[in-house]
Amino acid sequence: MRMLKTTLNYIAFLVAGSFLVSCAAGEDDTGLEYSPQMYHATSYEPLTQIVDEDAGNWLDSNDEDGHGEFYNSNPYNPYKMTMREPVPNTVRRGQPLPYRYTVDDLEAAALVESPIPADDADVIAQGKELYESYCQHCHGAKGEGDGKVAEAYAGVANLKGAAYVELSEGYIFHVITYGRNLMGAHGSQVSPEDRWRIARYVKELQKK
Amino acid sequence: MIPNKEFQKISSTFIHTEFNPILHLCEFDFKPLKYMSKKVTDLTKKVLISVFSYLLVSVVFAQEISSDEAVIAAGEATFKANCTQCHQVHKKVIGPALANVYDRQSVEWLIPWIQNSQKVIASGDEYAVALYEEYNKTQMTSYPGSVDDIMGILAYIKAETEKGPPVEEVAVAAADGAEGDSVSSSYLTAIIIILVVVLLLALVALVIAVNTLTKYLKEKKDLGEEEEELVNQSFDLMATLKSNSFIGAVVFVFTLLVLKTLIDGAFTIGVQTGYQPTQPIAFSHKIHAGQYEIDCQYCHTGVRKSKSANIPSPNICMNCHTQVKSESEEIQKIYAAIDYDPSTQTYGTNTKPIEWVRVHNLPDLAYFNHSQHVAVAEIECQTCHGPIEEMEVVYQYSNLTMGWCINCHRDTDVNTKGNEYYNELVKLHSERSKEPMKVEDIGGLECAKCHY
Numbered sequence: 001m002r003m004l005k006t007t008l009n010y011i012a013f014l015v016a017g018s019f020l021v022s023c024a025a026g027e028d029d030t031g032l033e034y035s036p037q038m039y040h041a042t043s044y045e046p047l048t049q050i051v052d053e054d055a056g057n058w059l060d061s062n063d064e065d066g067h068g069e070f071y072n073s074n075p076y077n078p079y080k081m082t083m084r085e086p087v088p089n090t091v092r093r094g095q096p097l098p099y100r101y102t103v104d105d106l107e108a109a110a111l112v113e114s115p116i117p118a119d120d121a122d123v124i125a126q127g128k129e130l131y132e133s134y135c136q137h138c139h140g141a142k143g144e145g146d147g148k149v150a151e152a153y154a155g156v157a158n159l160k161g162a163a164y165v166e167l168s169e170g171y172i173f174h175v176i177t178y179g180r181n182l183m184g185a186h187g188s189q190v191s192p193e194d195r196w197r198i199a200r201y202v203k204e205l206q207k208k
Numbered sequence: 209m210i211p212n213k214e215f216q217k218i219s220s221t222f223i224h225t226e227f228n229p230i231l232h233l234c235e236f237d238f239k240p241l242k243y244m245s246k247k248v249t250d251l252t253k254k255v256l257i258s259v260f261s262y263l264l265v266s267v268v269f270a271q272e273i274s275s276d277e278a279v280i281a282a283g284e285a286t287f288k289a290n291c292t293q294c295h296q297v298h299k300k301v302i303g304p305a306l307a308n309v310y311d312r313q314s315v316e317w318l319i320p321w322i323q324n325s326q327k328v329i330a331s332g333d334e335y336a337v338a339l340y341e342e343y344n345k346t347q348m349t350s351y352p353g354s355v356d357d358i359m360g361i362l363a364y365i366k367a368e369t370e371k372g373p374p375v376e377e378v379a380v381a382a383a384d385g386a387e388g389d390s391v392s393s394s395y396l397t398a399i400i401i402i403l404v405v406v407l408l409l410a411l412v413a414l415v416i417a418v419n420t421l422t423k424y425l426k427e428k429k430d431l432g433e434e435e436e437e438l439v440n441q442s443f444d445l446m447a448t449l450k451s452n453s454f455i456g457a458v459v460f461v462f463t464l465l466v467l468k469t470l471i472d473g474a475f476t477i478g479v480q481t482g483y484q485p486t487q488p489i490a491f492s493h494k495i496h497a498g499q500y501e502i503d504c505q506y507c508h509t510g511v512r513k514s515k516s517a518n519i520p521s522p523n524i525c526m527n528c529h530t531q532v533k534s535e536s537e538e539i540q541k542i543y544a545a546i547d548y549d550p551s552t553q554t555y556g557t558n559t560k561p562i563e564w565v566r567v568h569n570l571p572d573l574a575y576f577n578h579s580q581h582v583a584v585a586e587i588e589c590q591t592c593h594g595p596i597e598e599m600e601v602v603y604q605y606s607n608l609t610m611g612w613c614i615n616c617h618r619d620t621d622v623n624t625k626g627n628e629y630y631n632e633l634v635k636l637h638s639e640r641s642k643e644p645m646k647v648e649d650i651g652g653l654e655c656a657k658c659h660y
Contacts (some may be wrong), residue, residue, distance in 0.1 A: 024481040025478035025604070030569075034478030038571035047516055048566045079561050133503040145292065148500045153532050155301045157293040163349045181294060181302045181346070184527030189509045 037061075040070035044082040049073050051080050096192055101177045114168035114196045127201025130194050134186065135202075143205045155182040165206050172199035273310055274363040283360030288362075290351060297365055298373040302346060304339070307369040310362055322358050324350045380582045484603035485565040498597035504589050512583040515576070519564055522546045567602050569591075575612070575658045585623045617652035621645065 025031030033039050036059070040050060049072055050056075056069030073080035091126060101109040116123050132141075140146040143159035150156040157164060176195045179185040190198065230587035274280070287295075290553055309318065313335065321328045321336065325348040328336040353359065425431065425439045496502050505511055510518035522542050529539050534550050540549075547556035570576050583589045590596060594605025606612060621644045624630035630645075637645045651657055 001229070024473070025480040027483075028485050030480050030483050032477045038573055039569055041572045043572075047519060048569065081561060133505040137500060137502045149502065149528065152294050153528055154299060155293045155531075158289045160288045161293075162352050163290060178513075179527075182531060184530070185523070186527065188521065188523055189506070202328070 026163060027171050027183070037069060040072070042069070044070050044072060044074060046083045049082050050081070051109070084103055099177060099187075101174060106171065106174055106180075109174035110168050110171035112173065114169045114173070114200060116193075116196050116200060123197050123200050126194075127197040127199075130190070131201050131205070134190055134194075135198065138183075143202065153182075157183070159202055160206055169196065169199040169203060172202050221513060255356070273366045275367065276363070279360050279363045280367045283357075283362070283364030286353065286357050287361050287364050290353070297368040303343065303348060306365045307373075307423075308598060315362065318362065319355055322351050322361075326350070388394065395422065399448055479607045479609055480569070480604050481607040482603055483567060484601055485567060487565055487601070488563055490538050490601075493599045493602055495595050504596070511578050511589075513579055515578060517578050522562065522641075567604055568608065570608055573659060574613075575660065584627065585620070613658070617647040620647050622647055622650060 030039075036056070040056060041048070050070045051073045053067040053071050055071055055076060059067075060069045072082070074082050077084065085091070096115070101112075108127075136147055138145075138147045138149045138153065138156045139159055140150070145156040145158035145161075147156065159165075173192075173195050175183065176198060177185065177187040177192075187195075268465050288482070291306075296305075297306050299305050317328075317333075317335075325336065325340075329340050371434060422439060425435075433438065495505075497504060504517075507520035507524050508517040509520070509524075510516055522545060525542050526546070526548070529542060530550075530553065533539050534543075542562070543550060545560055545562045547558040548554070549556065581592075582589070592606050594603075596602065622633075624634050624645065631648055634645060638651055641649075646652070
C-alpha cells in the first residue's frame with residue numbers, strides 16, 4: 001500500500017514538472033505569456049494583427065466592443081488588413097517628384113540625367129553598399145553576372161558585356177525601376193535616390 | 209560599232225515611211241550588234257556576280273565551326289559575357305535554346321542575324337520573322353563583336369551540344385551520393401549491433417562466473433564468520449525502499465529538481481526564445497540567405513530606414529520565382545496568393561494576403577527601432593537574430609527581455625566613427641573618462657528611452 005502511495009507521489013511530481021516545463025516556447029507554441037494584453041496590441045499594427053474576433057475573450061476588459069481583448073483588425077479593409085498601400089498619385093513629403101516614364105519609355109529614360117552631381121565624393125561608397133545589398137547576389141561583386149543566385153537563375157546580365165558598358169545612368173535607373181527581360185522590377189525595394197546611386201556605382205564598376 | 213543611240217536616230221528618221229529599204233537594211237545590220245552588246249554586258253555582269261558570290265560563299269564556308277579547344281574556350285568566354293542573360297545551350301530562357309542552332313540555320317544566316325537581327329527581320333526573311341513573332345517581338349541585342357568572335361560562340365555551342373544536357377550528370381551524381389550515404393550508415397548500424405551482442409555475451413559470462421564462484425564458496429566449510437556473512441548476504445529490496453534514509457534522500461533530490469524546474473519555468477513565462485512557428489509557405493532562410501548569399505536587406509527593405517525590418521511583399525519573391533523553381537508546391541502558394549498564371553506569365557486580380565506568422569513580438573510597452581541599430585550602430589542582424597542563414601525554419605534566438613537589452617547597452621561601444629552627430633558627445637565623454645563611450649553613457653539605460 002505504501003509502495004503504491006510512493007509511486008503515485010512520483011507520478012504527481014513528474015506531472016507537475018512537465019506542466020512547468022510547458023511554460024517555455026517552442027515550435028508553434030509561444031509559451032505562457034505574462035500579461036498577454038501587452039503582447040497583443042489593441043491598436044492597429046501594420047505588421048501584426050489578430051483577425052479572430054474571439055481571441056482573448058477570457059480576459060476581455062471591454063464588454064461593449066463586441067470582440068475579444070486581442071482582436072485588432074480593421075473590418076472595413078479588404079481581408080481586415082491594417083497594412084495599406086499608399087494612396088495612388090501621392091508623393092511622400094521630402095521625396096523627389098515621381099518618375100513619370102513607363103516601362104516602354106526606355107529610350108527616353110536613357111537620356112535622363114542623374115540628379116546626383118558628378119563631383120559627389122560619397123556616392124560611390126554609398127552605391128557600393130547598396131549594390132552589395134541589392135545587386136551582388138545576381139550580378140556578382142565585379143558585375144560579371146557571376147553572383148551566387150546566377151547559378152540557379154539563368155540569364156543574369158554580365159554588366160561588363162559589350163552590350164552594357166555603353167549604357168547611360170538613366171538607362172540603368174530605368175531598368176532597376178521596371179526590370180528588363182528576366183530581371184524583375186526593383187522599384188518597390190530601392191528608393192529613387194538609391195537607384196541613382198547604384199547606377200553611378202555600376203558605371204564606376206564597368207570601368208574596372 | 210555604231211552606238212545604239214545613233215541607230216535610234218536613223219530609224220526614227222525613216223519611221224514614217226511605209227517601206228524603207230534603208231531602214232530594213234539598218235535593222236538587218238544593227239540588230240545583231242545591239243543584241244550582242246547587250247549580251248556581253250549581261251554576261252560580264254553574270255560572271256562578275258558569280259565570281260563575287262563564289263568569293264563571298266567561299267569566305268563564309270571557309271569558316272566551318274571549329275572544334276579547336278582554344279577557340280571553344282574563347283567562345284565560352286564571349287558567350288558567358290554577352291549571351292547568357294537571354295540564352296542557354298540546353299534550355300529556353302528569354303531566347304531559344306541554342307543546341308543545334310547551326311543545323312537549324314546555316315552559318316551564313318546566323319552571322320548577320322547575331323550582328324543585327326532587326327536588319328534580317330526587316331529584309332523579310334521568313335524564318336527570322338517567324339522567330340521574332342514566336343518570342344513576342346523581343347529584340348535580340350545586336351552583338352558588336354567580330355565574325356571570329358561569333359564563330360567562337362558557335363564553336364562553344366557546338367561543343368556544348370555534343371556534350372548533351374548536364375541534368376543527367378547531376379542526377380547520377382546525386383544518386384551516387386545517396387548510395388554512399390546509405391552504405392556508410394548501414395555499416396555503422398552493423399558495428400553497433402555487433403558491439404551490443406559482444407556486451408551482452410560479456411554480461412552473461414560475468415553472471416555465470418559470479419554464480420559459479422558463490423556456489424563454490426558456499427560448498428567450502430572453512431570460511432570465517434565475516435566471510436560467510438558476505439557470501440550468504442541477501443539483498444532485501446523492500447526493506448531498503450522502506451528505510452527512512454532512502455525516502456529522505458529521494459524526497460530531497462526531488463524537491464531540488466522541482467524547485468529547479470519551477471524557477472526555470474518561471475523565467476520562461478513571457479519569454480519566447482525558441483518559438484518556431486510553422487509558416488504558411490515553407491520559406492527557407494538557409495537557402496536564400498545561406499546558400500545564395502542574398503543580403504537580408506534585399507527582402508527586409510525597411511531595416512536600415514525604419515522602425516521595423518518589414519515582411520517582404522510577394523513582388524520581391526517574384527523577382528526570381530517567375531523562373532526559379534516555378535513548379536515547386538511552395539512557390540505555387542505564392543502564385544495562388546497573387547493570382548499569377550505561370551503559363552501565360554500574367555497576373556489576375558483575385559489576390560489575397562499571405563498570412564505569415566510573426567516570430568519576434570516585442571511587447572507594446574517597449575520601443576525598438578531597427579534603423580538605429582542597423583544603419584547607425586552597424587550591428588549585424590545575426591547579433592540578435594542568431595544564425596539566420598542556417599535556419600530552415602526561423603526561430604527566436606534571443607530572449608528579448610529587458611535584461612538582455614540592458615546588458616548589451618552596457619557592453620557595447622557607441623559606433624561614432626564617421627558620424628558627426630556624436631562629435632560633441634565624444635568630446636564631453638573623453639573629458640570625464642578614459643573608457644570608450646558605451647551606449648549606457650549616452651542614456652542607453654534611461655527608462656524613457658524605450659518606455660514612453
